[in-house]
Amino acid sequence: MASLKWENRISKTIIHVMLIFGSIIMLFPFLWMISTSLKGNESILSDSIEMIPRDQKTTLIDGVERPLYEVSFNNEQKEMVLLRSLNEGMAEFIDPANPDESVVLPLTKQKPVRPMSFHWQxxxxxxxxxxxxxxxxxxxxxxxxxxxxxxxxxxxxxxxxxxxxxxxxxxxxxxxxxxxxxxxxxxxxxxxxxxxxxxxxxxxxxxxxxxxxxxxxxxxxxxxxxxxxxxxxxxxxxxxxxxxxxxxxxxxxxxxxxxxxxxxxxxxxxxxxxxxxxxxxxxxxxxxxxxxxxxxxxxxxxxxxxxxxxxxxxxxxxxxxxxxxxxxxxxxxxxxxxxx
Amino acid sequence: MRYAFMLVLLITITGFHGCGNLKEETIPPGRIGITFWHGMSGPLGKVLTTMMDEYNQSQEQYYVIGINMGSYDTLQKKILASVVAGRSPDISQNYEALTLKLSEAGKLVCLDDLIAAEPDAKEFVADIIPVMLRNNTFNGKLWSFPFNKSVPVLYYNKDMFREVGLDPEKPPVTTDQMREYCRKLTRDLDGDGEADVLGYGMTIRNEWNWSCVFMSFGGVLFDEPTRRVFLDTEAGYKATAFYYDMIREGTAKFAEGYDHQNDWLAGKVAMFESSIVSRVFLKGKIRFDFGVAPIAQGDVRPAVVLSGTNINIFNSGNSAKIAGAWDFIKWFTNTDNGARWSIESTYIPVRQSSLNTEKIQSIFAEDPNFAAPYKQLDYAEFVPRIPDWFECRVKISDELEQVYIKAADQRDSGQSAEQDLVKLHLERMQKNVTGVLVNSLETLL
Incomplete structure (x- = not known):
């Protein structure tokens, strides 16, 4: 009797898992549509799959908007501007407050500053x-x-x-x-x-x-x-x-x-x-x-x-x-x- | 259930009754209405609508009502259907391919007669940019007027040029340079062994760009008297191999539709070639220093293919409407308005005098990117102006697509280059396009 109950439960769980999986697949395009409808252009075109709309924070340097990164070096965290990408995964960053000094750090270890931002407009x-x-x-x-x-x-x-x-x-x-x-x-x-x-x-x-x-x-x-x-x-x-x-x-x-x-x-x-x-x-x-x-x-x-x-x-x-x-x-x- | 059907009846009756009362953009009393069918949506459509409103306010004789058909494809279908039904508009945007047929069927007004009646007829014609005049002249007569014409240009990321040590003021001019630049610009940024930035991005159905490169390698697309094409030639081979090699090397990538533009915006490719009007869509989205330049050329002669539509006046037999249609076309393409249309839409103006206005000259001086397309006007050409060419373009694109997909497969599987592949597809292209031209349905139109 008990084993029948367990069997029942297991089969129900399997069915539910399959149904939930199916409904996620069916719902995803709709969620993606709603998510895209709240995004800005830059995040719509970005590579990463983000459900929650975020925008890359930028700063104007010499008339060009450049992305800000959360940079860690000398044991401190700082918001710095990505000036250019170099070869072998390195990139040059500058402090927007002090644009003359630059540091070269590995790009993948720095985090882009992307606060949540909903484009209700x-x-x-x-x-x-x-x-x-x-x-x-x-x-x-x-x-x-x-x-x-x-x-x-x-x-x-x-x-x-x-x-x-x-x-x-x-x-x-x-x-x-x-x-x-x-x-x-x-x-x-x-x-x-x-x-x-x-x-x-x-x-x-x-x-x-x-x-x-x-x-x-x-x-x-x-x-x-x-x-x-x-x-x-x-x-x-x-x-x-x-x-x-x-x-x-x-x-x-x-x-x-x-x-x-x-x-x-x-x-x-x-x-x-x-x-x-x-x-x-x-x-x-x-x-x-x-x-x-x-x-x-x-x-x-x-x-x-x-x-x-x-x-x-x-x-x-x-x-x-x-x-x-x-x-x-x-x-x-x-x-x-x-x-x- | 019976009540439900009575309800239907009621809704139907009230609905049809109601439709008489709905308000629409109406022609003010005393004015002659001119309907204008076009296919311009989005930001370009906005510019067009604003200018039509201004025309309507500028005078009190005519009133232009613009109707957007969503796309050129639907516009063409609707024009065909409306001509058959005898319900054509007064003016419409149209491709050259249909113009000849419509003119032969007596559905269009010949613009030569209208121009001849102008007080400054000679100067009027002399001011039109020569390639545009040629583009609209069929059997020695002007059957349409240039309206929104564009050429392809190269967009490139100057920051990336600097990053790899290339001079940002010297974009690639030849196809050989392009290959070389693409190798330099292709980089693995995160060190995972795979390239994150590629040199060149293109749309997978890049028949427009391919035609330009084909011609610049000395290729001749079409011979009008014999209706023959010459695709399976050295020029065809060089043009196709240019893209094939870059994709196989992994220095170029293709994308569907306009996604190559998005790849460029997102920093995934350093350069791409597309219409000058893409700039309107890129506006406000570019987060780097960029340049616009003439497209890279083959080694025989410079060539670029003019794209975009012209404008037709339909022969309604109503001389007042024809006069109004012509008045609008003249207003829209006059020196000042042409310059303005060009600045706001980035299309090429129809008149030389528009290019010489202070407005445009000062923009050229301020923003060198704006001037790039105009450098190509001297060697601009156009593709065959026959209705069958729509189908021929599809056949050309089909084969190119196959070549590009196979090139990417070879890159991914590490296979060596297979130049026979390009030859094979060119042979098929030649055969299929010839098939379209031989089994033409044009006479049925």
Missing amino acids: NYPDAWNAQPFGRYFLNTIFVASVSVLCQLFFSSLAAYAFAFFRFPFKNAIFIFLLGTMMLPQQALLVPNYVILAKLHWLDTYLALIVPFTASVYSVFFFRQFFLTLPRDLHDAATVDGCSHMGFYFRVLVPLSLPPFLTLGIFSFLGSWNAFIWPLIVTNSTHLRVLQVGLAYFLSDAGTEWGLLMAASTFSIVPLVIGYFFVQKRFVQSQAMTGLKE
Whole structure:
């Protein structure tokens, strides 16, 4: 009995260690993003991996900012300036108060003076670089509406494929699936031309309507609906239930897992969309978060501190949202794989 | 659940209704709006926006609205799509490669006609820096106007030069000197047997720098009438071996994207070559005494490849808009504004007279680093101006990348140099680039 208890404990410990290890790996990029968002340029570019933002203390010597080191020689500790590195690991240091006297010491034995320093200013700087308030509203609006529409229309199409009998049903379904093979890039120009002909460019319609249906969602819903007993449909029909009645009263309540799964994934997809919103909009008031983030990348370099600050605040709503739907999300992931 | 769908409907309706009420940068009444699509973000984008605002305040006839497309790549896609859809902007930044096609398709306004209408047409043309004029002339006609042009330069850490006993005022001029300097500058600072500072840092897809060195070894990239390339030549070999040798020796290192700039800032490499506009990004981050100089050259002729974009006016058929677009271009590139654009963005001004302004001359006198790129203007050239060249550049970079990665592997495993490797990849480069040119899709554009 006792050995069983021990066995149980050991296996639980092993599982926990693995889970903790896994979560550290998953969390590290996020922590690194937050840490970078609070760093100054010099520490972002430095070699060492520092989670806590620190800045090298410097002093101006002959018009050039030079690094300060905690130098120990003649049994005393002193803050001195690194003037230059010499060969074989030696370096020349000077006392900023008395620049004429210099000492040559091994570089690796001296400690750079790097006090903690948080660059909170990156956040307001990033926020003010672009109208992020507006971008947030747009992203939330576009993502919510396109996800809700997509779930509605795709599930209706899937309902037809799962429960109706009509000529060429399978052929049409395969044809629909075939469209998934076309790469997005190939569709960019034709889709743009269609929107231009509809006079929808530079409107919310261009951002939302192309995403109100998705073949992947139709496929996903259809597969789920096929696992539901057909008797339900027959019974409802016998009882005089209309198609929409069955859809709303029976099908949707029974299909929450695929609704949630697809809802979450397409919401994330919409939240992260970049090329399409950029191509079809011109006005700043219609642009979305990801387009705003691209502002910090450019031709001759990236402003990492600002980019990471903006990335941090752009995922905050997603993280908060996740805490609310976490339980449902995990549930839906677990259930969608089941078949009766 | 039904309520949820009613909610969707409600949000949709209010959302679409609401979008009509949202305020945007609007064209003031009585002015002609000019849309300008560009790809300039970050600090350079800020300079551009400030200058556009000033233009809008400087007169009351036109109003320029700048729209940032994030990157040149997206800008190109959007231009293509918009031209097909008949929804092009009034002006846009553009690479030469697309200009010819757009002009042949009748989508652009020929700038010769606009210049001819200027009172000082002759002086106007004579003042444009010659290489830029050539760069924008297609089949004898000016179809675009130089806008943000740059050349590569050498950035070097003068402190490190002093530390190893090199004269900080004499950066390497030839590729041979560069190799030699890199050997001196490569140092093991902490005595662990591994070099902490390397001589030269480069981006792994350094096709731009490679092209410069290739030309300076006497190479000819492309023959326009026959559409042939000459990569698998002695010049190609020398240019590629230059980088291969340094990496294999362990005196140069490559990095992804712009990380070589960061390596230099962090003191991991003593020199790197990049665009003059990198200076805007390095500003305020450099913690040592540094110099900017012309890039190192091969032994046949000096050469440097001009980069950056030009500006097109799209043929909307609306003469008022075309006049406004031209007015903005003239304003932006005039002597004073050109000088200012150059000082704040570090791009090369379009006009000789901008270079002669007191503003720029006094900066040259104060800061010799500022003058370095201009020394290269006399021998600046440009790469082939055909849409296929985008693809050709990718093929060239692909092979160079392979050579550099293998050179680093050989260094790490202590293998000896393998000059056949360079030859092999040059042959492949020649074959692949020729393949792109032969199986061209250009006619489909």
